Amino acid sequence: MAEIITANIGYKPNQDVFSETMQRLAENDKDIIAVTSDSRGSGKLVPFGKKFPKQIVEVGIAEQNLVGVAAGLASCGKKVFAVSPACFLTARALEQIKNDVAYSDNPVKVIGISAGVSYGALGSTHHSLHDFAVLRAINNIIIVAPADNYETEKAVELASQTPHPVYMRFGKKPMPLLNEANDDSFAFGKGRVIREGDDVAIIATGETVYPALLAANKLSEQNISTAVVSMHTIKPLDTALVKKLAEKCRAVITVEEHSVCGGLGEACASYLLQQGIMKPFAIIGIPDEYTVTGSQQDIFNHYDISEKGIAARAVSLLKK
Amino acid sequence: MTIKELKQRSIQYRKNVLKYILQAKAGHTGGSLSCVDILNVLYNDTMNVSPQNFSSPDRDRYIQSKGHSVEALYVVLADKGFFPEKDLETLCQYKSHYIGHPTRKVNGIEQNTGALGHGLPIAAGTALAAKLDGRAYRVFTLLGDGELPEGSNWEAALTAAHYQLDNLCAIIDKNTLQITGATADVCNTDPLDKKFESFGWAVKEVDGNDPGELKKLFDSLPFEKGKPSLVIAHTVKGKGVSFMENDVKWHHGVPGKEQYEKAIEELDHALTVI
Ligand SMILES: Cc1ncc(C[n+]2csc(CCOP(=O)(O)OP(=O)(O)O)c2C)c(N)n1
Ligand SMILES: [Mg+2]
Numbered sequence: 001m002a003e004i005i006t007a008n009i010g011y012k013p014n015q016d017v018f019s020e021t022m023q024r025l026a027e028n029d030k031d032i033i034a035v036t037s038d039s040r041g042s043g044k045l046v047p048f049g050k051k052f053p054k055q056i057v058e059v060g061i062a063e064q065n066l067v068g069v070a071a072g073l074a075s076c077g078k079k080v081f082a083v084s085p086a087c088f089l090t091a092r093a094l095e096q097i098k099n100d101v102a103y104s105d106n107p108v109k110v111i112g113i114s115a116g117v118s119y120g121a122l123g124s125t126h127h128s129l130h131d132f133a134v135l136r137a138i139n140n141i142i143i144v145a146p147a148d149n150y151e152t153e154k155a156v157e158l159a160s161q162t163p164h165p166v167y168m169r170f171g172k173k174p175m176p177l178l179n180e181a182n183d184d185s186f187a188f189g190k191g192r193v194i195r196e197g198d199d200v201a202i203i204a205t206g207e208t209v210y211p212a213l214l215a216a217n218k219l220s221e222q223n224i225s226t227a228v229v230s231m232h233t234i235k236p237l238d239t240a241l242v243k244k245l246a247e248k249c250r251a252v253i254t255v256e257e258h259s260v261c262g263g264l265g266e267a268c269a270s271y272l273l274q275q276g277i278m279k280p281f282a283i284i285g286i287p288d289e290y291t292v293t294g295s296q297q298d299i300f301n302h303y304d305i306s307e308k309g310i311a312a313r314a315v316s317l318l319k320k
Numbered sequence: 321m322t323i324k325e326l327k328q329r330s331i332q333y334r335k336n337v338l339k340y341i342l343q344a345k346a347g348h349t350g351g352s353l354s355c356v357d358i359l360n361v362l363y364n365d366t367m368n369v370s371p372q373n374f375s376s377p378d379r380d381r382y383i384q385s386k387g388h389s390v391e392a393l394y395v396v397l398a399d400k401g402f403f404p405e406k407d408l409e410t411l412c413q414y415k416s417h418y419i420g421h422p423t424r425k426v427n428g429i430e431q432n433t434g435a436l437g438h439g440l441p442i443a444a445g446t447a448l449a450a451k452l453d454g455r456a457y458r459v460f461t462l463l464g465d466g467e468l469p470e471g472s473n474w475e476a477a478l479t480a481a482h483y484q485l486d487n488l489c490a491i492i493d494k495n496t497l498q499i500t501g502a503t504a505d506v507c508n509t510d511p512l513d514k515k516f517e518s519f520g521w522a523v524k525e526v527d528g529n530d531p532g533e534l535k536k537l538f539d540s541l542p543f544e545k546g547k548p549s550l551v552i553a554h555t556v557k558g559k560g561v562s563f564m565e566n567d568v569k570w571h572h573g574v575p576g577k578e579q580y581e582k583a584i585e586e587l588d589h590a591l592t593v594i
Binding site: 036038039040041042058059060061062063064065087088091092119121122123124125126292293294295298302 | 346387388412413414415416417419420421423432433434435436437466467468469470471498499500506507509
């Protein structure tokens with residue numbers, strides 16, 4: 001059950017699955033529109049643009065304009081996916097997301113590509129380590145970070161049917177399938193239990209679920225029973241699942257490709273504390289410092305977002 | 321430096337850009353090759369800036385808005401002695417400060433850039449500070465033609481004209497390409513001269529790959545007293561390497577060993593016919 005299944009659609013970047021799903025949806029729905037800002041290459045939407053030239057709108061390098069135009073299109077019944085690197089979309093165009101999308105309830109799907117530190121050595125201008133935090137503080141936008149190809153496909157399908165704003169972020173790295181992907185239970189706001197366990201619970205999101213699962217397998221060699229959850233929806237948070245895990249396990253760890261400030265970890269901590277549930281708790285993410293330079297993998301290793309790093313934190317947390 | 325020497329430098333810089341991109345297996349090749357002559361003339365002729373005066377408040381400033389073409393900037397700064405060229409062997413590696421966009425962790429770099437549409441507003445503020453302090457330094461910023469749809473550029477264009485920042489010179493590297501394709505097809509911004517003139521700027525055009533023409537033009541700054549100056553530099557993306565020129569795939573395409581050797585051969589040949 002904890003096995004990582006790599007057959008059928010495994011090992012594609014989630015971004016590729018996003019683009020394939022977009023093509024499938026557009027096949028039967030002329031209202032599906034992608035809006036891009038010189039970002040169709042990074043968003044893997046070149047084939048989409050060739051196949052559906054009337055369903056792609058290009059605004060040039062202008063992310064604020066991108067989100068505003070998307071809001072206008074969405075207000076007229078178009079199912080709009082505004083696609084641009086997560087770093088620019090959720091920083092530069094934040095006011096457009098806040099006012100034109102969330103506040104006005106225009107059901108734009110804001111798609112942040114190459115999210116987190118996917119752009120590694122391009123540096124902090126190209127990292128999105130703030131997107132969960134800023135969007136969590138904005139009312140009326142669902143925040144999703146799919147872990148694998150299965151979750152990505154389901155999330156994109158679901159978003160296209162959701163009549164409200166959704167933010168979704170993807171990375172560039174090929175992702176293995178994490179679990180039996182043939183159940184149809186995927187829903188926003190419902191975390192997926194990838195592995196059961198009762199010593200420590202690891203609540204991870206996006207591309208960090210995979211190293212969390214590897215860490216859990218490693219911990220089981222030391223007879224530490226570890227639960228792993230893919231918390232693909234950061235908001236609304238699956239508080240029932242967070243509560244259940246924290247009550248059952250001796251310690252809780254969260255993992256995210258995001259600043260430790262204001263993301264998944266703090267959302268869980270805030271909820272648990274207000275419920276009066278106090279367990280040894282650790283947030284693994286990018287600390288509040290000048291981010292180390294290097295590739296995504298270098299950065300992950302440096303900050304313990306790795307099999308070894310997560311397992312070591314679990315062991316030390318259980319000693320508390 | 322004579323024009324001939326400047327031309328030789330440009331070719332050497334191109335060779336170095338390719339060398340370090342090959343080593344790092346990463347980089348923005350096309351845009352670095354298109355702007356290298358501009359950086360060459362600014363740093364070796366026009367600007368009053370060097371490792372010796374870099375902490376002086378009176379130095380001229382250069383802010384690279386099209387931060388992705390950082391390899392060109394690194395190579396020129398190394399040649400000026402801001403840091404040992406050998407440092408560039410760590411380009412894009414774990415813990416190296418020589419990353420894919422300019423940061424102030426590298427000696428000689430004024431501002432951290434990489435998100436497009438930031439250079440001109442910062443340059444306007446830097447030029448305004450000179451006016452407020454009665455200092456004579458000048459501020460240069462380099463923009464890509466693809467980054468012009470960012471609204472912040474046009475907001476800063478208004479500020480610069482409003483405050484009569486004739487100590488500010490913005491240069492557009494008009495290589496006519498961006499990532500998706502031709503800039504004219506992605507989001508047409510022409511006619512740039514009329515747009516900027518109507519915003520209150522003095523505008524001149526130049527062959528941006530000709531060091532001699534660039535020198536002459538920069539020598540005539542400011543183009544008009546009381547107005548910020550805009551240089552529309554007509555350039556070729558991938559300039560100097562036949563198979564890279566005018567081909568979008570070299571925006572962030574990285575050469576393999578064979579392509580690299582072929583490129584160096586062409587550039588070495590160009591050195592012999594200056
Ligand atoms: C705000 C922002 N949006 C998008 C990008 C991604 N990006 C990097 S380079 C580039 C194309 C730039 O084209 P151009 O300005 O013409 O540069 P050049 O041709 O000189 O390389 C894009 C879209 C970015 N760096 N910053
Ligand atoms: Mg260009």
